[in-house]
Amino acid sequence: MTIEYLEKKAAQIRVDALSAISRAGSGHSGSAMSCVEILVSLYYAEISGKAVAKFDSKKPQWDEQDYIILSKGQAVPTQYAILADKGFFDKNEMDYLRRANSILQGYPNMKVPGITVPIASHGCGLSIATGLAMSIKNERLPNKVFAILGDGELQEGQVWAAAMAAAHYKLDNLIAFVDNDNLQMDGPVRSVMDVMPIQDKFESFGWKVIHVWHGHDFDEILDALAKAFTTNRHPVCLWCHTVKGKGIEFAEGKPYYHDAPLSPEELAEVKRKLDPICASNLKMFGNE
Amino acid sequence: MNDLIQIGEKVDILKALPEGLLNLARRYRNLVVLHADFGMRMGLKNFSTAFPERCFNFGLSEENMVSAAVGFAVRGKIPFVVGYSNFAGKAWEQIRSSVCYPNLNIKFVAANVGISNGEDGVGYQATEDIGIMRVIPNMKVASPVDYNEAMSVLHKSYMEFGPVYVRLANCVSPLIFDDKHEFVFGKANVLKDGDGLCVFTHGVLASNVLEAAMILKDEGKSVMVVNMSSIKPIDEEMILSCSEKVGKFLVVEDNNLSGGLFSAVCEVLAEKNPASVRGIGLKDRFAESGGMSELHRKYGLDVMGLAGKMREFF
Numbered sequence: 001m002t003i004e005y006l007e008k009k010a011a012q013i014r015v016d017a018l019s020a021i022s023r024a025g026s027g028h029s030g031s032a033m034s035c036v037e038i039l040v041s042l043y044y045a046e047i048s049g050k051a052v053a054k055f056d057s058k059k060p061q062w063d064e065q066d067y068i069i070l071s072k073g074q075a076v077p078t079q080y081a082i083l084a085d086k087g088f089f090d091k092n093e094m095d096y097l098r099r100a101n102s103i104l105q106g107y108p109n110m111k112v113p114g115i116t117v118p119i120a121s122h123g124c125g126l127s128i129a130t131g132l133a134m135s136i137k138n139e140r141l142p143n144k145v146f147a148i149l150g151d152g153e154l155q156e157g158q159v160w161a162a163a164m165a166a167a168h169y170k171l172d173n174l175i176a177f178v179d180n181d182n183l184q185m186d187g188p189v190r191s192v193m194d195v196m197p198i199q200d201k202f203e204s205f206g207w208k209v210i211h212v213w214h215g216h217d218f219d220e221i222l223d224a225l226a227k228a229f230t231t232n233r234h235p236v237c238l239w240c241h242t243v244k245g246k247g248i249e250f251a252e253g254k255p256y257y258h259d260a261p262l263s264p265e266e267l268a269e270v271k272r273k274l275d276p277i278c279a280s281n282l283k284m285f286g287n288e
Numbered sequence: 289m290n291d292l293i294q295i296g297e298k299v300d301i302l303k304a305l306p307e308g309l310l311n312l313a314r315r316y317r318n319l320v321v322l323h324a325d326f327g328m329r330m331g332l333k334n335f336s337t338a339f340p341e342r343c344f345n346f347g348l349s350e351e352n353m354v355s356a357a358v359g360f361a362v363r364g365k366i367p368f369v370v371g372y373s374n375f376a377g378k379a380w381e382q383i384r385s386s387v388c389y390p391n392l393n394i395k396f397v398a399a400n401v402g403i404s405n406g407e408d409g410v411g412y413q414a415t416e417d418i419g420i421m422r423v424i425p426n427m428k429v430a431s432p433v434d435y436n437e438a439m440s441v442l443h444k445s446y447m448e449f450g451p452v453y454v455r456l457a458n459c460v461s462p463l464i465f466d467d468k469h470e471f472v473f474g475k476a477n478v479l480k481d482g483d484g485l486c487v488f489t490h491g492v493l494a495s496n497v498l499e500a501a502m503i504l505k506d507e508g509k510s511v512m513v514v515n516m517s518s519i520k521p522i523d524e525e526m527i528l529s530c531s532e533k534v535g536k537f538l539v540v541e542d543n544n545l546s547g548g549l550f551s552a553v554c555e556v557l558a559e560k561n562p563a564s565v566r567g568i569g570l571k572d573r574f575a576e577s578g579g580m581s582e583l584h585r586k587y588g589l590d591v592m593g594l595a596g597k598m599r600e601f602f
Contacts, residue, residue: 131359
């Protein structure tokens with residue numbers, strides 16, 4: 001596994017997810033793009049020759065798997081694109097995203113092979129991850145639990161109730177990413193309801209916080225994960241600075257695209273840029 | 289059929305919670321208990337001493353506790369999520385979307401429901417819980433009438449796959465059933481036969497209803513009393529067979545009639561065999577602080593109040 005391989009995968013996942021959202025005519029294009037590198041790191045990367053997360057597409061209910069919980073469930077087309085690529089289900093299913101009679105619901109649903117917990121609305125993912133991590137610790141097993149939270153989601157009180165419980169029960173098998181793209185439905189997070197200072201908040205709740213300044217840089221994400229894996233007796237928060245709509249030049253940092261699909265013309269423009277990367281090993285993003 | 293099931297000694301219904309959970313935990317290793325700071329108040333001390341690794345206190349964070357139960361269920365545990373009074377209302381969205389929608393095997397036990405927790409006042413009285421739990425697809429709702437039935441409900445809740453909401457009052461109540469009684473989801477029991485008026489009830493009020501029915505019996509009026517402790521699924525067959533036999537119904541409950549057993553019975557009758565139905569309970573209103581007996585008297589749920597209403601409607 002090389003960084004070039006991960007970047008190529010990220011480009012492919014972007015195209016697959018955006019195409020599905022565009023075909024569905026509804027969905028959260030911007031939100032789905034800001035967490036691509038985080039999810040690709042979890043599903044495809046290795047650290048010291050070992051897969052970051054343990055899973056088996058042939059055994060979606062495997063007891064020994066690690067759990068990847070997309071608490072910002074609106075970004076699930078990205079996770080679906082990865083699961084399809086990994087062989088959890090047929091890629092053709094992506095054509096029916098958000099349509100009646102499809103398994104691919106608008107938010108993560110346990111009927112989808114590879115989706116291990118239900119996420120029906122924002123704010124509950126960290127609590128579910130906490131329960132899973134408590135249960136696993138109780139079973140004295142080494143499975144890890146990864147949760148990916150949005151930054152707007154931190155406005156939900158339940159997130160902090162979960163943060164308190166995770167620290168109280170010393171859940172060092174729990175790693176939560178905060179996908180901090182600074183935008184939510186009504187505009188900048190800081191003007192809707194400021195969630196800063198994220199680091200101080202998590203630290204004061206008893207978490208270890210690792211800052212990922214460039215949340216689209218695989219080297220940085222993997223370095224942070226390596227540090228998180230060696231942390232004992234504390235849950236870890238990976239605070240990742242990301243860009244809403246990353247990879248879609250005209251949508252980057254624009255609140256409108258938080259919950260909008262791309263038009264066929266916009267999608268064609270994105271594909272013109274990303275398709276060559278999917279077909280080659282070009283480096284897509286440098287360190288901004 | 290017996291004319292009347294004998295009313296026995298008085299036993300605290302809520303005692304079934306720690307005792308029932310302890311019995312189950314000794315037999316089934318995948319049972320875990322999640323609670324929100326009311327463990328001691330609900331008698332879970334023995335449970336947490338016997339099974340410290342299977343009893344988790346979430347502090348005062350009901351939404352977090354319910355969602356965390358999802359994590360336990362995904363790992364194959366069967367969580368009994370125990371909460372105080374109205375906790376299901378606090379975590380309704382989590383129960384609906386994260387538990388019932390994926391049909392996870394999680395059990396909810398609410399203690400001190402209805403107006404049995406009278407003195408604390410409206411904030412700690414669960415009087416709409418039946419309505420808000422009953423409307424969620426996949427959820428089953430049970431409201432046992434006494435300690436023995438509560439023990440059986442807890443056991444059946446464990447055995448039955450899927451989400452269950454169990455309603456336990458905080459009061460000493462006469463035993464209506466013996467310890468051989470077996471609760472079955474979807475099955476009602478005739479507590480007293482009769483042919484002039486049929487009364488459906490659940491929970492702690494069953495003994496008051498039975499006593500009131502006996503007063504009417506002495507007056508030569510025959511009242512049938514049916515225990516509808518399985519509120520969902522509801523025993524449609526029983527309701528319809530009663531409607532063929534009697535034709536006039538009274539529903540008695542310590543809950544808001546809107547959404548409660550009254551609504552559930554009316555839904556069946558309206559669709560299958562329209563009949564005259566009246567309800568005694570909280571009629572689109574809140575209660576207030578007060579002792580349980582005091583409140584029962586005020587809202588016409590005491591023996592004399594019920595006898596009066598039965599007489600009026602007979």
